[in-house]
Amino acid sequence: MSAQKTLPVIVVGAGPVGLLCALELARRGVAVTVIESEPSTTIDLRAGTFHPPTLEMLQASGVTDAMMAIGIQVPRWQARDREYGLIVEWDLSVLKDDTPFPFRLHLEQHRLTPILLNMLLEYSHAQVLFSHAFASLAQTADGVAALANTPQGEVRVEGSWLIGADGGRSLTRKAAGIGFDGYTWPERYSVISTTHDFAPAGYADNAYISDPEQWLAFFRMPDKGPPGLWRMTLPVQPDMTDEEVLAPAFAQNAINRAINAPASTRYPIVHQSVYNVHQRVANQFRAGRVLLAGDSAHVNNPLGGFGLNSGIHDAINLGEKLAAVVLGSASTDVLDLYERQRRTVAMEYVQNASIKNKQNLEEKDLPTRLKRFAELRDTAASPQKTREYLLMSSMINSIKRANAIT
Numbered sequence: 271m272s273a274q275k276t277l278p279v280i281v282v283g284a285g286p287v288g289l290l291c292a293l294e295l296a297r298r299g300v301a302v303t304v305i306e307s308e309p310s311t312t313i314d315l316r317a318g319t320f321h322p323p324t325l326e327m328l329q330a331s332g333v334t335d336a337m338m339a340i341g342i343q344v345p346r347w348q349a350r351d352r353e354y355g356l357i358v359e360w361d362l363s364v365l366k367d368d369t370p371f372p373f374r375l376h377l378e379q380h381r382l383t384p385i386l387l388n389m390l391l392e393y394s395h396a397q398v399l400f401s402h403a404f405a406s407l408a409q410t411a412d413g414v415a416a417l418a419n420t421p422q423g424e425v426r427v428e429g430s431w432l433i434g435a436d437g438g439r440s441l442t443r444k445a446a447g448i449g450f451d452g453y454t455w456p457e458r459y460s461v462i463s464t465t466h467d468f469a470p471a472g473y474a475d476n477a478y479i480s481d482p483e484q485w486l487a488f489f490r491m492p493d494k495g496p497p498g499l500w501r502m503t504l505p506v507q508p509d510m511t512d513e514e515v516l517a518p519a520f521a522q523n524a525i526n527r528a529i530n531a532p533a534s535t536r537y538p539i540v541h542q543s544v545y546n547v548h549q550r551v552a553n554q555f556r557a558g559r560v561l562l563a564g565d566s567a568h569v570n571n572p573l574g575g576f577g578l579n580s581g582i583h584d585a586i587n588l589g590e591k592l593a594a595v596v597l598g599s600a601s602t603d604v605l606d607l608y609e610r611q612r613r614t615v616a617m618e619y620v621q622n623a624s625i626k627n628k629q630n631l632e633e634k635d636l637p638t639r640l641k642r643f644a645e646l647r648d649t650a651a652s653p654q655k656t657r658e659y660l661l662m663s664s665m666i667n668s669i670k671r672a673n674a675i676t
């Protein structure tokens with residue numbers, strides 16, 4: 271497809287959200303230039319769970335098929351408690367009339383980005399400039415310019431619009447003068463991967479273990495191929511140093527504690543990393559010709575797997591609307607609609623649900639914990655309540671909410 275003749279849309283950040291924004295524009299005939307500070311796409315152990323609406327949205331571009339070819343379909347996930355064991359096992363196949371993808375798909379974020387990059391580079395009107403670190407921008411009435419630092423010196427990139435998809439510390443958000451209200455949790459999150467297989471012990475490919483001291487979330491990930499790796503996320507107390515958290519003993523003890531295994535049990539540990547966790551939403555998703563998407567617009571704790579999923583929902587929504595503006599079939603008002611739809615959902619749904627999930631997993635009050643287990647079992651005993659619960663936790667309701675905003 272040949273592109274329109276105006277200046278390209280600049281996308282800052284070749285993470286999953288930036289590359290998808292670029293792909294959605296390019297496949298509609300809009301020229302795009304992506305600038306990325308790193309020399310290539312990065313290896314990232316963060317996102318790994320994709321919800322049904324995300325797979326539905328990525329179908330038109332062919333991304334879903336490519337993800338399904340290497341990802342793990344996870345129709346069942348568990349709510350467990352360290353002391354009380356299995357509380358409820360949810361089966362997403364009850365959503366088979368609501369979505370063509372009644373499962374979660376597990377795939378590492380760093381296996382998604384090469385898929386997006388390769389698809390994007392099939393368009394001659396798309397270019398990706400690695401080792402270009404966005405530094406500042408200038409907006410005019412009919413365009414925007416980004417200044418980027420490169421190994422060869424400063425480069426000026428001219429564009430018609432600019433999408434900031436440069437993550438939680440977004441310099442584009444700062445350059446556009448947009449605030450990022452919210453807070454950072456005192457505790458950080460550790461991510462650990464092991465080749466040990468937890469399925470024989472009764473763990474579903476995705477399980478959340480509540481514990482007042484140290485909850486833990488399990489995900490079986492595809493890695494380079496079967497049998498894959500088991501990945502865990504758990505909180506780290508603020509007084510621990512990085513050195514302590516990244517020590518092998520921390521991983522061994524954390525797993526043993528979560529599954530009540532003897533303290534001497536040892537697991538082959540493949541990765542360990544640690545992340546800061548925040549709850550923040552940008553005050554605006556649009557400032558003139560600058561638009562924000564993904565983590566640059568909103569960040570949340572990862573419990574529920576909403577961060578990248580909602581970033582992908584931003585990219586799909588924004589890609590279609592900005593392409594229509596650039597190609598002249600819609601007024602710029604649709605970009606304000608993008609902000610209303612996606613910012614509302616970020617505030618009402620993603621922030622509330624991720625905070626609630628965290629509170630549930632770490633609840634210290636025993637009567638409150640037991641009451642929640644009773645509510646979960648009551649929900650699981652009713653097909654109607656189960657469907658409502660899964661429509662919410664699978665983000666299907668968040669998309670309906672966004673689409674209802676006009």
Ligand SMILES: Cc1cc2nc3c(=O)[nH]c(=O)nc-3n(C[C@H](O)[C@H](O)[C@H](O)COP(=O)(O)OP(=O)(O)OC[C@H]3O[C@@H](n4cnc5c(N)ncnc54)[C@H](O)[C@@H]3O)c2cc1C
Pocket residue numbers: 282283284285286287288305306307308312315316317318319320379402403404405435436437438440441459461503545546563564565566572574575576577578579580581
């Ligand atoms: C432990 C953990 C687990 C998670 N699990 C999940 C999950 O299961 N499901 C889920 O949906 N989400 C999850 N998330 C959240 C998810 O990882 C993020 O929402 C996702 O990475 C956001 O993608 P992005 O493209 O917006 O930003 P990023 O992935 O942060 O990408 C930003 C890109 O911009 C580049 N960049 C930064 N600054 C500049 C600059 N100045 N110039 C040019 N380029 C720049 C970066 O190098 C990077 O390539 C998890 C997060 C954590 C911490």
